[in-house]
Amino acid sequence: MVLAPLGLRSESFPPPSVIRNKMDVQNDALLRPAQGIIARGSLHSVFSIEVNLRHLVPGGNRNVEAKRKYYRRTHKVDPALPEITPEEEEELAAEAERKGKQSKTTRNTTRKATRKTKKPEDQEWRRIIEQAQDPTNKEGDEPYSLRKRQRNNALTDMLQGEAEEEEAAKTRRKTERAKREPSNEDSEEASRKNGIKTSHRDGGQRNATGFAIAEHGNTLRILTCAHTIDEVYTAGHHDISVDEVNEFFTFDVHCSHQEVGILNELNGRPINEQVRMKTRASVVAIDSERDLMVLEINKSNIHLVGEQIMCDNPHPRINIAEDDPTELDVCILQGWPAQRMGSLSVGQLSLRRRTYEAITQINEKGYTMKLAEFTKMRGEEGSSGGPALDGLTRCVGVYHGVIGTKEYVVCADDVNVFLNRTGMVRF
Template sequence: MAAPNEKWLYEKTKDSIFFINILPRHDKHGAINDLMKTANHVEEGKREEFLNGDGHCATGFVVENGPDLLKILTCAHVIEHVYSATDPVSTHDCNRVFITQVLCDHSELSFRRPGQNAHPQRVYAKGRIIGISCEDDLLLIQVPREDVVDLDEICMRNHPHLTFPSTQPAAFDVCAMVSWPPLRHRTAVIGRVSHTSRSFDDLGQENPVGYRMNLMEVRIGSELGSSGAPLVNGNGKVIGMLHGGFRDAFSYFLSLNDIMLFLAHRGVVVIRKFLLLLEP
């Protein structure tokens, strides 16, 4: 595959990226603790840290851009303390015990604009979790467009949805990622696909949640808070979503198959031709 134009990939992707923060509701600590007991993989002495603080953050990207609503895909493991693969949590319980906040790229640009001092704090939009896969680390968030603001006004700029290719990635394909670790929005990196399907056993990692998906191995850098970022190919199509980085040189991504099936089963339009190849 020809080397992509990195700047073009950056420009095509950046407006679709959101910062995600999910924090516990102050009046639901008991319910969250009950969910943690059911999931039963967080030590009792460590559960308190999930009840206090500012929540857990990730990167997300737009997968559907409707006239009234945005749908944003991210990783579920920001709330993995309340679920396991064998004891999944429902979207109802997620929304009952957590507050989901999102921030768009344009709002961050305005917030950081030199001389901007009228708004000392970022203004988040509240989202609602509408889909979760506790086996595959996928979370779908819905946000009213009118709630996505640029400082004190509705953000009128475009938040384009990213699309998917009709073919699978392959080893040595060039790829790129734009993510949003805390305070470092528009973090852009280039890499290459190393292997398209690693199991957790291949990685030698503990897996207390019981995740069952295989992961694509990519020689690319990632940071805490980058999880949920899209990996795009040279045509700007999403070929994976960041699960995490376990080793110095490599990061690991949820597969195109798992992402597309998850979205299709939750009403997000993806490539029908490709889905026909995935269905048994």
């Protein structure tokens, strides 16, 4: 029998037989962890997280350290921190002024260049057109009908030439813009090399998965990954504060009870993002070197779809395992990719506690955590931050991403160090 929390229909959850078909598992031993996940209601421990840029990080394309100094001086977060130098401040102001004048200068330059590129024959055609437009002008050897044809031909050539010039100008502008701004393919390639698997920035948005780790009264804490905000840290610069993160980004979460309510209301119709009632969360702890972050929400702000009442259904916490699993152990990744609540993927641990440098030579973000390597586990865009669970529904790692052909999770030992140091599991 499949158990469901109070107020929700059990048929909303896939039975073990359906999960067996989805995962194409032949061995009952591989299915047992999935049965434990459903029986313990852990599907309701997982949240969908949407991360958006609140505004552009100060300093344009300057390095991260200069951006932080600029922010701290402007907002006076900590006067004891070193302030930005006058030279850097002047450079920032000059850069902003140049960007403001760039578009106007480009337009004026284009217009002047267009005027200068007028060919001598164009002026001759204009003279012919002016003469042909006067029906009383009978001077010259050419009859009026010939002048009329010449006028029409000249108009056609001029219009075609102007259209070609405009198309060439558009092509030049598009090429220059492509050189200044990396394409989505470039962003995805960089993400793949850095070992992260999230959707690229589209209008400033990224999606991830999180899961409940602590609860007290109406306060609920959610553990997730930190690389959804990797714009504000890099190797050697991991002193990003909680205040800075909340200043630059917004975090909205969506629980499974809300999603089930939407599915029941729509009755099979496609889900529109506008019908989702998201709950605003704030960052209370972050360790960007270990790619870990904790969000906090007020459960009284979680409302069911179509009803202005608090979601009083349980969001059971997931306990963190004290140690990593052993090689060849089977675990399940629980994620929430777009439109796919309760997505499960089975994987087998091949190696544990691998350093980042042992996996890849590219570590631009300066990650220091140990990673557990899984085979056959399939994480998708939006699964980052999801828990890797053993047969007892304990979290043995937090999903980091794919590097090469393998999937990697942050080891339980690093997760415990982070949570114990920050006290996020205690109130």
